[in-house]
Amino acid sequence: MIPEGDRAAVEVLWNYHDLGHVLEPTDVGIGLGSHDLGVATCAAQLWHQGMFPRILFTGANAPTTVDRFPRGEAVHYREQALRLGVPGSVILVEPRATNTAENITYARELLASESVPVQSVTLITRPYQQRRAYATCRKLWPEVEVLCASLPLTLDDYVNQIGDAQRMINMLVGDTQRIRIYAEQGYAIPQDILPAVEEAFSRLVAAGFTTRLISRT
Secondary structure, eight states: OOOHHHHHHHHHHHHHHOOOOOOOOOSEEEEEOSSOTHHHHHHHHHHHTTSOSOEEEEOOOOTTTTTTOTTOHHHHHHHHHHHTTOOGGGEEEEOOOOSHHHHHHHHHHHHHHTTOOOSEEEEEOOGGGHHHHHHHHHHHSTTSEEEEEOOOOOHHHHHHHHTOHHHHHHHHHHHHHHHHHHHHTTSSOOOOOOHHHHHHHHHHHHTTOOTTOOOOO
């Protein structure tokens, strides 16, 4: 459960990262690797709805995913999509990426090597990774149109699905920090950070949700 004293701050950050894009057909759906198998589920659902003709899953492993997905995030995502009725012939797997910048860069390279023409992409992510994924793609692949999608879950439904509120909040705080740091480092375009978001972030850091913060040195 989300601690009641932290709920308001968590909701502010949760809403900030959800871009609320209205989806329309694109050339490819790109599922970004993470601990959340819902990314693959969302990609499969959108493929069945005709939102894109091809899916690319990208992701190796991180310390937070190696136990859950021992064969690699993208490989397990593919297996989930197959279980949900997506034919293997429309799925590409990029198994090397270990961060969002690599997700975008390696996905772009793989699509080019497969001679897949791409003018628009749908990035499928965890709900609270949308803004960072969008900002990264706009920086590293500026010529494509970008939409972001996630399973349409409420905050509480997502926490219940993941089964670990502490982990989710820590990752939400970490993604918020990365919005600014990665723009400063040239990996993403800048994003507006409202005072309410800054306040919510600081409150959750003060409450001890710091395991996913990165050093600025």
